[in-house]
Amino acid sequence: MNTGKITLDTLTPSWLPTQLEAAMLRLDKLDPDISGNKWFKLKYNLEAARSEGKQHILTFGGAYSNHIAATAAACREAGLRCTGIIRGERPPVLSHTLQTALRQGMQLEFISREAYRDSRQSFENRPDTYLIPEGGHNAAGARGCEDILSLFPTGHFTHILCAVGTGTTLAGLINSATATQTVIGIPVLKGAGYLEAEVKALLHPGQTSHWQLLHDFHEGGYAKVKPALIDFINTFFAETGIPTDIIYTGKLVKAFRELIHQHYFADNSKVLLIHTGGLQGNLSLPPGVLSL
Ligand SMILES: *Cc1c(COP(=O)(O)O)cnc(C)c1O
Secondary structure, three states: OOOHHHEEEEOOOOOOOOEEEEEEEEEEHHHOOOHHHHHHHHHHHHHHHHHOOOEEEEEEEEEOHHHHHHHHHHHHHHHHHEEEEEEOOOOOOOOOHHHHHHHOOOEEEEEEEHHHHHHHHHHOOOEEEEEEEEHHHOOHHHHOOOOOHHHHOOOOEEEEEEEEEOHHHHHHHHHHEEEOEEEEEEEEOOOOOOOOHHHHHOOOOOOOOOOEEOOOOOOOOOOOOOOHHHHHHHHHHHHHHOOOOOOOHHHHHHHHHHHHHHOOOOOOEEEEEOOOOEEEEEEEEOOOOOOO
């Protein structure tokens, strides 16, 4: 994968006060299917599979999962077979995400929501198979995300903001940030108080950066798409030319604006937003809703 496509863009939306600086690390530019943080979470997992001599990757997700989309594309590129265990009955018409995964050679197996919950054990003993948990949430996933901040010189930023699902990406950022930086996670799920412990479990003992999860910016919860969010995404794109997604990065940028309104950032703060990609998820909307 060519990380040379990633850029660090200065952000100057109309609502940015002059006493703040902002930039966005555009992981979304990596690849249309393996976009953003998912590739970083996969890279050491695929490497581990290879070094264990395993030719088959098995992982888990829902019908619109960016992780499923990324795994299918990354395995195709790496020449590994892969299976996606998909939560829920097989629908009559597959989502865009699943159709793309199939085209890229991923095998799909649909299992009931009840079976999904304790699915890990039931797949553990398949021969020649390397298991990646849902969302790439493991130590190898976090380690991959430690490489994100060294793509560009980022040491001068005072704050690093990132959208949070499982917290794996955030853990990698916290582990690699410096002692003078504050890493802020914006969970997109409602009631995600369990995340503090999940993130801590992936941190290095000597980690020195400050970090915080801000739980008030989920916009109603995972995959809830309110008109105000759609408007925000459309306006941000019109102003900056940067597309964001309805599940993660749109909420991240909207949270940034709200934090500015709350005077969260001291004058002269330099804020780095991580664009974690996920734009394929926007294809779940009817055409014309977003003007990206
Ligand atoms: C999966 C995903 C996240 C969340 O990553 P975690 O490591 O699970 O917290 C953020 N942004 C996008 C676009 C994603 O697809």
